[in-house]
Amino acid sequence: MGYSSWKSNEELTRSIFALPYELFQNQNDEYKVTTPNLNHIRDYDYRNDTREHILIESTTIAPGKGLMIHWLVKEDMPPEIQALEVGDTLEVHQLPKDWQWQIHWKTVFFNYTSAWVRGELGGKFLNSILYATLSTFLILLFGLMISFAVSKFPFKKLGNLVLAIIGLGYLLSINSVIIPLFLMLTSLNLTDTHIGIILVYTAFGLPMAVLLGSQFMNGLPDSLLESATIDGATYFQTFHRIFVPMSVPVIVTIAIMTGLGIWNEFLLVLVFASSEATKSLPVGVYSFSSLTGTQLGWQMAALVIATLPVLIIYLMFNKQLAKGVVAGAVKG
Numbered sequence: 001m002g003y004s005s006w007k008s009n010e011e012l013t014r015s016i017f018a019l020p021y022e023l024f025q026n027q028n029d030e031y032k033v034t035t036p037n038l039n040h041i042r043d044y045d046y047r048n049d050t051r052e053h054i055l056i057e058s059t060t061i062a063p064g065k066g067l068m069i070h071w072l073v074k075e076d077m078p079p080e081i082q083a084l085e086v087g088d089t090l091e092v093h094q095l096p097k098d099w100q101w102q103i104h105w106k107t108v109f110f111n112y113t114s115a116w117v118r119g120e121l122g123g124k125f126l127n128s129i130l131y132a133t134l135s136t137f138l139i140l141l142f143g144l145m146i147s148f149a150v151s152k153f154p155f156k157k158l159g160n161l162v163l164a165i166i167g168l169g170y171l172l173s174i175n176s177v178i179i180p181l182f183l184m185l186t187s188l189n190l191t192d193t194h195i196g197i198i199l200v201y202t203a204f205g206l207p208m209a210v211l212l213g214s215q216f217m218n219g220l221p222d223s224l225l226e227s228a229t230i231d232g233a234t235y236f237q238t239f240h241r242i243f244v245p246m247s248v249p250v251i252v253t254i255a256i257m258t259g260l261g262i263w264n265e266f267l268l269v270l271v272f273a274s275s276e277a278t279k280s281l282p283v284g285v286y287s288f289s290s291l292t293g294t295q296l297g298w299q300m301a302a303l304v305i306a307t308l309p310v311l312i313i314y315l316m317f318n319k320q321l322a323k324g325v326v327a328g329a330v331k332g
Contacts, residue, residue, distance in 0.1 A: 001307070005111055005300035008061045012296040022061060026107040027100070029092050031056035031070070033084050039066040051075060054084065061110070068110060070103055111301035115288070119302060120276055124284040128306075130194060131269075131280060132262045135201035139258050140251060142202070143209025148239050150210075151217040152225050163214055170207035174267055182271060192274045200268055205258045216250040217243060256317050260310055281306045 004012060006020040034057045036042075044053070051073050058068035074082055076099070081090060092103055106113070115121060146166070150159035181200065182191065190196030220243065228238040244251075266282040273279045285306055288299040 001300055001303055005297065005304045006108075007297055007300075008110070009295055009297045010061065012300075023107050023110055026104055027091075027093050029061070029103075029107070030059045030089050031092070032059050033086050033088050033090075034069075035086055037066070040069055043071055054081070056090065059089070061107070067114065068107070070106070072099065111297040112305070114295075115298040115301040115305065119284050119287055119298065121281065121284050121302060121305060123276065124279050124281045125305070127194070127278060128263055128281040131197060131201060132259045135198050135205060135262050136255050136259045138198070138202040139205040139209045140254060143206055143254065144213050144244065144247065144251070145239065146206075146210045147213030147217050148243055151214045152222065152243075153235075163210065166207050166210045168207075169203075170211065172204075174204065178267065178271055185272065191272050192278055194278060197269060197272055197278065200272070201262050201265070205262070209254045209258065212250055212254055213247065216247055220246060252317060256313065260313070263306075263310060 003020055004016070006023055007018075008022045011018070011020070011022045034055055036055050040055065052075070054072040054074050054077065056070050056072060057063070057066065061068040072081070072095070076096065078096070081094065084090065092100055095103070146162070150163045153159060185191045185196050185200070188196075190199070224242055224246075225238055228242055233241070264282060265280075266286070269278075269280045269283050270286070273283065281302075285299060285302040288295045288302065
C-alpha cells in the first residue's frame with residue numbers, strides 16, 4: 001500500500017507489484033496545451049493574478065481527465081513556448097528550471113495532494129478525531145462507572161443481571177440494527193449530526209468496556225472500598241481517587257481498542273452522515289471509487305493517511321494493550 005501510493009493510476013493498472021516509476025521520472029513527460037474548462041482547478045488566484053496563463057495537461061498521467069494540469073505564466077516562458085497553440089506539445093525539460101522543479105514535486109506528490117484536496121480529507125480527518133476522542137471518553141466514563149457499580153456495590157444479583165443485559169448488547173451486529181437505528185435517529189433529528197454519530201458509537205462501545213472493566217475491578221480487593229467508607233469517602237470519591245488510578249491498564253486497553261475501532265468504522269458514518277461536514281476518513285477513502293472507475297493511486301494515498309495514526313498509536317501502546325487484555329484474567 002505504501003509504495004503503491006506513489007504510483008499513477010495507469011501504472012497501477014498495468015503492473016500492481018512493480019516499483020514506482022512514472023511519478024518520479026518525470027523530466028521527459030510530455031504535456032499538451034489545452035483550453036480551460038469548468039473541470040480544471042486553477043492553482044492561482046485568478047481574481048488578483050491577471051497575467052496570461054498557458055494551460056498544459058499531461059499526456060501520460062490521467063490524460064484527458066483534467067487531473068494532471070499546470071498553469072504556466074506566459075511571460076515567464078521562453079518565446080518558443082509562448083508561441084505554442086492549443087494541441088501543441090512540450091516536454092518538462094524544455095521549461096525554465098524553477099518550473100521544472102515545481103512540476104517535478106507536484107508530480108511526485110500528485111496522489112497525496114489530490115487525495116487531500118479533491119477528497120476533502122482535511123475535514124474528514126478532523127471528524128474522525130472528533131468521533132474517536134469524544135466517543136472513547138464517554139465510553140470510558142460510563143463504562144467504568146457501570147463496572148464499579150456492578151462489581152463493588154452490595155447488590156450482586158442485580159449487578160449480575162445488569163451485566164448480563166449489557167453483555168447481550170455485545171452480541172448485536174451493526175448490520176442487524178442499522179435500519180431501526182436510522183429511523184430512531186431520524187425521528188430525533190439526529191441524523192447527519194456529530195452528536196448523533198457520537199451517541200451511536202458510545203452505545204455500541206459500552207458493552208465491551210463494561211465487560212472488561214467489571215472483570216478487572218472484580219480482581220481488586222473489596223477491602224479498598226470498605227477502608228474508604230470507614231474514612232468517610234463517598235462512592236464517587238472512592239471511584240475517582242482509588243479505583244480509577246488502579247484501573248489504568250484496562251483503561252488504556254479500552255481506549256485503544258475503542259478508539260481504533262471507531263477510527264476505522266465505515267458503515268455507520270456512511271449511512272448516518274449525508275453531508276461532507278459530518279463524514280469521516282474511511283468514507284473519504286471510499287469516495288475515490290465509483291461505478292465508472294477508481295482512482296487507485298489516490299485511494300492508496302488516502303489509505304496511508306488514514307493508517308499512519310493507527311500504526312503510531314499501536315506501536316506506542318502495544319505493551320499496555322497486551323497487559324490490559326490479560327489483567328482481568330489473572331488473579332492473585
